[in-house]
Amino acid sequence: MLIKKNNELSENEVTDFSVYQNRRKFMKTAAGLGIAAVSGLPIIEASAKTISPYSTDEKLTDYKDITTYCNFYEFGTGKEDPAKNAHTLVTSPWDVVIEGECENPGKYNLEDLLKPVSVEERIYRFRCVEGWSMVIPWMGFPLADLIKRMQPTSKAKYVYFETLHDPKQMPGQKRAVLDWPYVEGLRMDEAMNPLTLMGTGIYGKDLLNQNGAPLRLVVPWKYGFKSIKSIAKIRFSETQPVNSWQKANKNEYGFFSNVNPDVSHPRWSQRKERRIGQFRKIKTQPFNGYGEQVASLYTGMDLKKNF
Amino acid sequence: MKISEYKFSRILKPSLFVLLLLPAIYYGWGVWQDALGANPLEAVIRGLGDWGLRILLLTLAISPLRRLLNWAQLLRLRRMIGLYAYFYVVLHLLGYLWFDQFFDWEEIWFDILERPFITVGMVAVILLTPLAVTSTKGMIKRLGKKWKKLHMLIYPISMLGVLHFWWMVKLDITEPVIYAAILTILFGERLFNKYFK
Secondary structure, eight states: OOOOTTOOOOHHHHHHHHHHHHHHHHHHHHHHHHHEEEEEHHHHHHHHHOOOOOOOSSOOHHHHHHHSSOGGGGGGGSTTTTHHHHGOOOSSSSSEEEESSSSOOOEHHHHHHHHHHOEEEEEEEEEESSSSEEEEEEEEEHHHHHHHHHOOOOOOOOEEEOOOOOTTTTTTSSTTSSSSSEEEEEEEHHHHHHHHHEEEETTEEEEEEEGOOOOOOEOTTGGGGSOSEEEEEEESSSSOOOOOHHHTTTTTOOOBBBBTSSSSOOSSOSSEEETTSSSSSOOGGGGGHHHHHGGGGGGGOOTTTTT | OOHHHIIIIIIIHHHHHHHHHHHHHHHHHHHHTTTSSSSSSHHHHHHHHHEEEEEHHHHHHHHHHHHHOOOOGEEEEEEEEHHHHHHHHHHHHHHHHIIITTTTTHHHHHHHHHHHHHHHHHHHHHHHHHHHHTHHHHHHHHHHHHHHHHHHHHHHHHHHHHHHHHHHSSOOHHHHHHHHHHHHHHHHHHHHOOOHO
């Protein structure tokens, strides 16, 4: 177990998995009504504190769906391939190389990297560019925490991320569908935004390999492919990185890739989305509903051009 | 090659009829049992499209197979196979209109205009419709020579079908390339047969 710290029990170890979701609902209601304060139940008080103000209270997507319907081309291009093939990935020990424009570059063991951070739960909407979406209870910590520790220099304008490149562990990399390794990037202010998360788990459990174990990015206002998985390298750079999908097809995928119902894609209208587990489609919101937190990052920018 | 009339019309043809119905039964069962994964509606729409295209290619394989095996009876299976292709293509279209768009005609119109893979898919299903309608014995008789000409439409339709799939795929074009290769072989056999034999 990589993310365990201070011998704390994660929620799934003390709670039956099936009541997890129900209890969350109760906790929210209880917190709202002030019941927790008078109920005297310590577990409720303790857990209620962990509800992040950034979390949504929408219905969670089933754990099974989150872990079996994935885009992770390193393990095959079919949605169900990663769940079948990702067992070959070895996530412990795991090193993350940090380089570029910062004071503390180096090769960090993941455990050391995670020691000083406190992992919290964030329930985010997750919108794929293909027109489907989920609501995922991530475990993780703000990317900003990690960035601050690395002390980027004034030259650091962007953060570049790279997935592990090892065709033995990631058999999908034997086929050149994408230019391996998978790379992504964020502008520094995007990376520092409190919504931006380094994900380490889902539903109180460690990330499964097919979901990007042991460390992945979670940027909830951007299309899912920005949330790069199984990160092995982080680089602070002065120039804007060219992310993998932009490299593959720059007319269809941009650097910013903010969720935007007004910018349609040659294959998918982005006006609506299918929430996995629901029959009807729902309307897609600008910035995936996180405009209040992030729209100001893009003032003055033409988001139709900078898609 | 030839099999007895009894075997052909009592065994081969009915078996093929059931066989070609199996994909539809599978998707019906899959929806009912929730056995189609996290995104069942997409699985149904895609699966019906796959089978429409596969059976369309099977229709086109009948003539070459007949020549290869010297098996004239095969031609008598072609109408049923062709109608099955239309059956799956129509279900595929219906699946899209219903489960993908929920009959939001404005969105559907945008899709046809803005998304090339939908444009060619729509053209293909529109062109396929008169072929299905004129597949009866009476129509064949009535149209005479024109019938053959009309049914030549199957060639551009099948190309549009493969193109529809190709343009729909996000990145990994392995599958549409396989369909295109099969189509090329089926067309190539015809050209060879016409000009070099």
